[in-house]
Amino acid sequence: MGCKFQLLLNSRLSIDIGTEVKYQNKMLVDMDTDFDSTGGLLGATMGRLKLLSRGSQTKLFCYVLLFALFVFFVLYWVIKLR
Numbered sequence: 001m002g003c004k005f006q007l008l009l010n011s012r013l014s015i016d017i018g019t020e021v022k023y024q025n026k027m028l029v030d031m032d033t034d035f036d037s038t039g040g041l042l043g044a045t046m047g048r049l050k051l052l053s054r055g056s057q058t059k060l061f062c063y064v065l066l067f068a069l070f071v072f073f074v075l076y077w078v079i080k081l082r
Contacts, residue, residue, distance in 0.1 A: 052061050 052064070
């Protein structure tokens with residue numbers, strides 16, 4: 001009876017591990033898809049910033065950069081206060 005019980009426990013454990021591995025793989029695939037879409041968005045944004053910096057609108061580029069830094073520090077400050 002002890003060996004049968006041990007075999008049953010091991011089989012259930014292996015099934016649970018298999019289920020968990022499938023779930024983790026699905027999560028990784030979803031994360032990979034999300035990172036790919038975010039990478040595309042960031043790439044497009046960087047392309048626009050490069051076009052902006054090449055033109056004669058360097059003053060506008062500086063304003064955009066300063067605004068982004070300002071927003072970053074405000075968000076950092078708000079998160080830090082929590």
